[in-house]
Amino acid sequence: MKMPPEPYRIKSIEPIQLLDRAARDDRLVKAGYNIFGIASRDVFIDLLTDSGTSAMSDRQWAGLMIGDESYAGCRNYEHFIETVGALTGFAHIIPVHQGRVAENLLFSTILDEGDFVVSNTHFDTTRANVEHKGGIAIDLLTPKAKDLKSDFPFKGNIDLDALQKMLADHPGQVKVCVMTVTNNAAGGQPVAMANIKAAYDICGKYNVLLYFDAARFAENAYFIKQRETGYGNKTVREIAREMFTYGDGVLMSAKKDGLANMGGFLALNDTELAGKLTELLILVEGFRTYGGLAGRDLEVVARGLEEVTDEQYLRARTAQVAWLGEKIKELGIGIVEPTGGHAVFIDARTVFPEIPCRQFPGHTLVIELYRQGGIRAVEIGSLMFGHADAETGEFVPAPYELVRLAIPRRVYTESHLAYVVETLDHIRRHKETACGYELVYESKYLRHFTARLAPVAPVNEKLTAQ
Numbered sequence: 313m314k315m316p317p318e319p320y321r322i323k324s325i326e327p328i329q330l331l332d333r334a335a336r337d338d339r340l341v342k343a344g345y346n347i348f349g350i351a352s353r354d355v356f357i358d359l360l361t362d363s364g365t366s367a368m369s370d371r372q373w374a375g376l377m378i379g380d381e382s383y384a385g386c387r388n389y390e391h392f393i394e395t396v397g398a399l400t401g402f403a404h405i406i407p408v409h410q411g412r413v414a415e416n417l418l419f420s421t422i423l424d425e426g427d428f429v430v431s432n433t434h435f436d437t438t439r440a441n442v443e444h445k446g447g448i449a450i451d452l453l454t455p456k457a458k459d460l461k462s463d464f465p466f467k468g469n470i471d472l473d474a475l476q477k478m479l480a481d482h483p484g485q486v487k488v489c490v491m492t493v494t495n496n497a498a499g500g501q502p503v504a505m506a507n508i509k510a511a512y513d514i515c516g517k518y519n520v521l522l523y524f525d526a527a528r529f530a531e532n533a534y535f536i537k538q539r540e541t542g543y544g545n546k547t548v549r550e551i552a553r554e555m556f557t558y559g560d561g562v563l564m565s566a567k568k569d570g571l572a573n574m575g576g577f578l579a580l581n582d583t584e585l586a587g588k589l590t591e592l593l594i595l596v597e598g599f600r601t602y603g604g605l606a607g608r609d610l611e612v613v614a615r616g617l618e619e620v621t622d623e624q625y626l627r628a629r630t631a632q633v634a635w636l637g638e639k640i641k642e643l644g645i646g647i648v649e650p651t652g653g654h655a656v657f658i659d660a661r662t663v664f665p666e667i668p669c670r671q672f673p674g675h676t677l678v679i680e681l682y683r684q685g686g687i688r689a690v691e692i693g694s695l696m697f698g699h700a701d702a703e704t705g706e707f708v709p710a711p712y713e714l715v716r717l718a719i720p721r722r723v724y725t726e727s728h729l730a731y732v733v734e735t736l737d738h739i740r741r742h743k744e745t746a747c748g749y750e751l752v753y754e755s756k757y758l759r760h761f762t763a764r765l766a767p768v769a770p771v772n773e774k775l776t777a778q
């Protein structure tokens with residue numbers, strides 16, 4: 313399998329350094345074996361997230377210089393709304409500084425205590441914002457996604473039967489259906505156009521709004537072009553535009569497919585609702601023509617949204633992720649298949665089958681990636697989602713022990729990713745030197761960010777650095 317050459321060349325570089333093995337061990341101990349506690353300067357290849365980590369183009373950097381920092385009606389706002397309007401087809405566009413603010417504005421305005429929000433899968437900030445407003449967030453992911461190995465092309469789909477049943481069983485109680493494209497929390501898997509359209513029809517029958525959580529709309533559109541019958545000859549822009557016609561609005565974090573380090577928006581047609589959202593925006597973010605962003609940031613997002621639908625770029629991007637997945641599979645390590653848009657998800661139990669879930673095998677792999685290669689990844693398994701049963705107190709593991717290698721956009725090259733594969737091979741071949749972990753400190757909410765852990769068996773100190 314070949315990676316197509318990136319349709320850009322490097323004009324500006326940011327040095328990175330690999331600390332020696334002793335220093336990496338020291339950083340792990342000081343961080344309480346929590347990868348979130350490591351300083352970025354001590355990380356060689358950072359695959360923690362694809363959010364806000366994109367490299368900007370020369371055109372975007374140039375756009376920074378024409379930022380108009382007037383309080384009201386800056387020219388970059390005009391460019392921003394023209395671009396978002398052309399892309400999404402919606403009439404009212406509200407800039408925000410990042411995606412979760414769009415969620416907060418919408419749910420603050422439309423939800424009452426006890427209302428339901430349904431989704432193919434809520435992203436964690438989306439769920440948190442629903443619950444913060446007293447809402448109940450329900451995930452209705454297609455059962456086809458449960459088999460990690462099946463090659464079903466649209467594992468991000470919503471379960472249409474479950475959606476129909478949910479809306480029929482709770483008339484008037486479901487306020488909005490959020491379609492997350494691609495489905496981030498479910499492995500960055502795409503959602504089919506047919507699924508989106510059918511969901512929109514069902515929602516229409518029950519008078520329920522459909523909003524897109526469109527952080528990765530371009531990657532989703534590119535997968536539709538490649539995988540769904542009837543879309544091979546359409547442009548990504550046309551596919552995105554069609555997709556947005558099957559919805560009432562858009563929540564967007566521009567930190568992903570906006571190719572920007574910060575930014576987002578809300579887009580919709582309902583004038584009355586847009587008015588209410590704007591009132592709240594002015595209260596918490598800023599005036600309606602900048603929404604928490606500098607004029608130059610609006611310009612960067614507008615230019616990023618113009619660039620992200622470039623198909624040569626999307627081809628290289630998705631091929632890079634697929635290539636990494638393929639190489640990891642060749643090592644005999646299990647991954648979620650097929651690879652999605654922004655990350656490879658490793659099934660850590662295929663690397664460390666002897667480490668029980670209660671000792672966090674995914675976390676072991678995260679630690680080994682840093683220890684052996686200075687690589688930062690994130691565990692999505694029992695450290696993140698495992699918990700004690702409310703009645704029995706017994707440990708309930710997460711359904712899967714995954715490790716996410718998120719690929720920042722336009723940042724790393726084939727040789728960086730080849731190094732990640734080499735490191736994984738080294739880990740696999742020396743796995744007897746790795747161990748499980750136990751929690752020594754955990755917070756009440758989102759414990760994975762602040763937890764401190766300890767190895768349950770001493771690590772073999774003789775293991776040499778790569």
Ligand SMILES: *Cc1c(COP(=O)(O)O)cnc(C)c1O
Pocket residue numbers: 363410411412413435437438492496525527565566567568575576
């Ligand atoms: C990142 C993300 C968000 C939240 O956006 P922020 O810009 O981080 O606030 C919401 N939904 C999805 C699918 C995301 O990936």
